[in-house]
Amino acid sequence: MHNGSHAPRPITAGVVPPHSPISLPHAVPNGFAVVAAGLFFVIFIFNSTTPKAKVVGSNIHFLGKLSPIRYLQRRYTAWRFLINGPDLIQTAYEKAGSKPFEVLAPDARYVFVTTPEHVKEIDSAEDKLSLYYASRQILQPQYTMHHFGLFDRPLEGTGFVRALRVHLTNKIPELLPGMKEMAKNRFAELQKRNPVINGVTHTPLAKAIIKTVCQLEAHAIFGKELAGGEEFLENAVLYIEQLALNAEIIRAFPEWMAPFVGRFVGQFHGAQRFIFHSLMPIVTERCREREMALSRGEPIPKHVSPLFHFTHHCDRLADGISSPLQDDCIQWLLDSATSKVQRTPRGVAHEVMAIWFAALHPISVTIIYALEDLCLHPEYLEPIRDEIRTQYADYEATARGLPLLDSFIKESARLSPVESQSCRRRAIAPFTLSDGTKLSVGDWACTPVTSMMQDAKWYPSPLQFSGFRFAPPELVESIGVEKLDAAPRQESPSKLVEGDNTFYVWGAEGKQGCPGRYYAQALAKVIISHLVEEYDIKLVDPNAPRWWTWRTTRVPSEGTMAIFTPRQG
Numbered sequence: 001m002h003n004g005s006h007a008p009r010p011i012t013a014g015v016v017p018p019h020s021p022i023s024l025p026h027a028v029p030n031g032f033a034v035v036a037a038g039l040f041f042v043i044f045i046f047n048s049t050t051p052k053a054k055v056v057g058s059n060i061h062f063l064g065k066l067s068p069i070r071y072l073q074r075r076y077t078a079w080r081f082l083i084n085g086p087d088l089i090q091t092a093y094e095k096a097g098s099k100p101f102e103v104l105a106p107d108a109r110y111v112f113v114t115t116p117e118h119v120k121e122i123d124s125a126e127d128k129l130s131l132y133y134a135s136r137q138i139l140q141p142q143y144t145m146h147h148f149g150l151f152d153r154p155l156e157g158t159g160f161v162r163a164l165r166v167h168l169t170n171k172i173p174e175l176l177p178g179m180k181e182m183a184k185n186r187f188a189e190l191q192k193r194n195p196v197i198n199g200v201t202h203t204p205l206a207k208a209i210i211k212t213v214c215q216l217e218a219h220a221i222f223g224k225e226l227a228g229g230e231e232f233l234e235n236a237v238l239y240i241e242q243l244a245l246n247a248e249i250i251r252a253f254p255e256w257m258a259p260f261v262g263r264f265v266g267q268f269h270g271a272q273r274f275i276f277h278s279l280m281p282i283v284t285e286r287c288r289e290r291e292m293a294l295s296r297g298e299p300i301p302k303h304v305s306p307l308f309h310f311t312h313h314c315d316r317l318a319d320g321i322s323s324p325l326q327d328d329c330i331q332w333l334l335d336s337a338t339s340k341v342q343r344t345p346r347g348v349a350h351e352v353m354a355i356w357f358a359a360l361h362p363i364s365v366t367i368i369y370a371l372e373d374l375c376l377h378p379e380y381l382e383p384i385r386d387e388i389r390t391q392y393a394d395y396e397a398t399a400r401g402l403p404l405l406d407s408f409i410k411e412s413a414r415l416s417p418v419e420s421q422s423c424r425r426r427a428i429a430p431f432t433l434s435d436g437t438k439l440s441v442g443d444w445a446c447t448p449v450t451s452m453m454q455d456a457k458w459y460p461s462p463l464q465f466s467g468f469r470f471a472p473p474e475l476v477e478s479i480g481v482e483k484l485d486a487a488p489r490q491e492s493p494s495k496l497v498e499g500d501n502t503f504y505v506w507g508a509e510g511k512q513g514c515p516g517r518y519y520a521q522a523l524a525k526v527i528i529s530h531l532v533e534e535y536d537i538k539l540v541d542p543n544a545p546r547w548w549t550w551r552t553t554r555v556p557s558e559g560t561m562a563i564f565t566p567r568q569g
Contacts, residue, residue, distance in 0.1 A: 129425035143262030163332035165515035239271035420450035
């Protein structure tokens with residue numbers, strides 16, 4: 001298991017969906033954990049990946065028939081991937097140059113590509129390389145999302161993509177004022193529950209940020225009917241934790257055993273049932289309202305999240321009363337659905353649960369690491385505070401601006417990404433890259449995102465933290481701090497939401513990139529802006545481990561404690 005620390009980072013791959021397992025050991029009874037562990041020896045022997053042949057131009061070696069010793073060596077390496085995946089990827093990346101290379105995991109063979117040409121090839125081969133089959137393998141939704149079975153469809157036929165990419169993105173300026181007020185109240189409420197040691201409140205950083213993000217995102221995704229209850233919010237976090245743990249247990253077994261294992265572990269996943277059954281009455285009523293309105297030729301009723309700012313964008317009714325135009329995520333899913341199944345209460349509830357899993361963990365972790373980096377690099381605090389003090393009002397009105405904070409978050413994400421693997425696609429048919437590298441059915445194509453973002457070919461002094469690396473040069477120079485002005489910067493400035501051929505935090509550019517990136521970065525800026533403006537922040541132990549790794553994910557340490565001291569004036 002690889003631990004991060006607050007000391008300067010070693011030359012190694014990092015470990016973030018966006019979209020991957022998080023720390024959840026308390027979610028399952030000890031007896032069940034023992035049973036699962038007792039089966040690992042059998043799994044070690046039988047859950048194997050099929051040897052593949054070398055092709056011209058690749059860094060994939062000929063395997064052919066393996067001796068028992070060689071086979072066991074490869075299985076050992078594959079199982080090492082679970083706790084040492086980023087380092088295995090980094091080692092293979094350094095050996096491969098710009099050619100494709102393979103890394104084995106217990107349940108998959110990963111073929112990593114690094115050139116823009118190869119990334120474009122895997123991104124455009126939707127009929128052979130599937131993002132959703134990769135997602136299904138990661139999440140095991142039929143067992144962890146209350147029998148969710150809507151993953152077998154093209155991307156553009158997925159309602160939640162349009163709901164996030166179009167509807168949610170367009171609503172960000174209206175959401176921002178409510179987001180900041182809610183973040184302020186939620187964090188202050190959580191602070192009252194934290195332990196006081198020697199007269200000082202010690203805040204468990206990861207838990208505080210996850211719970212703050214949880215409330216904001218729950219209002220936007222689940223709606224006010226559910227998000228106001230503490231029991232629901234607790235289960236919303238637990239749902240993510242139990243899902244990640246149970247999916248990992250299922251993936252440890254051969255695929256033919258998944259139905260048996262999935263049904264067994266599902267007995268211990270109470271949060272998925274709680275969330276699903278909490279959603280169903282609300283979604284059922286929404287669907288009923290929609291059908292009645294359509295049958296009568298009337299406008300579909302709108303339901304407004306309390307995050308929305310009601311001052312603008314109102315309809316003026318005949319009697320002079322203002323009525324907000326905005327609607328919420330459930331409404332967007334109904335409006336964006338492309339099939340009858342997606343407009344059923346069950347279909348909408350499953351879509352909401354899928355969005356929730358993708359939404360909570362990645363941005364929470366990004367905020368956690370950015371706050372830690374602010375504590376470790378305090379020279380950036382005052383320039384960022386000045387920017388927030390003078391420009392936040394404009395940002396809140398337009399959802400544009402705060403370039404220094406934007407650059408700082410992007411640099412933190414570059415050096416401490418949530419994930420070291422991106423652009424995941426699972427082969428559903430044999431596929432050959434232009435250099436001859438072959439993928440068989442079940443293999444994955446992906447990019448080594450951390451290795452690429454920490455490569456000197458593209459980033460000057462790649463392991464040095466330079467918070468304003470991506471900001472406009474003239475803006476950094478105007479700050480007048482020599483240390484910051486002398487820090488390495490990219491040739492061209494760029495924004496956090498912008499990807500390129502070396503920055504795949506959001507996945508590949510194009511229609512399969514992250515549809516919620518604009519909302520995610522806005523939420524990060526809102527929470528960080530509030531905390532930086534209202535508190536002096538420091539880590540209790542700057543040298544304590546920051547994270548541990550599982551597969552390709554960097555998991556924040558639950559033991560990281562911070563001190564938030566209210567600022568005067």
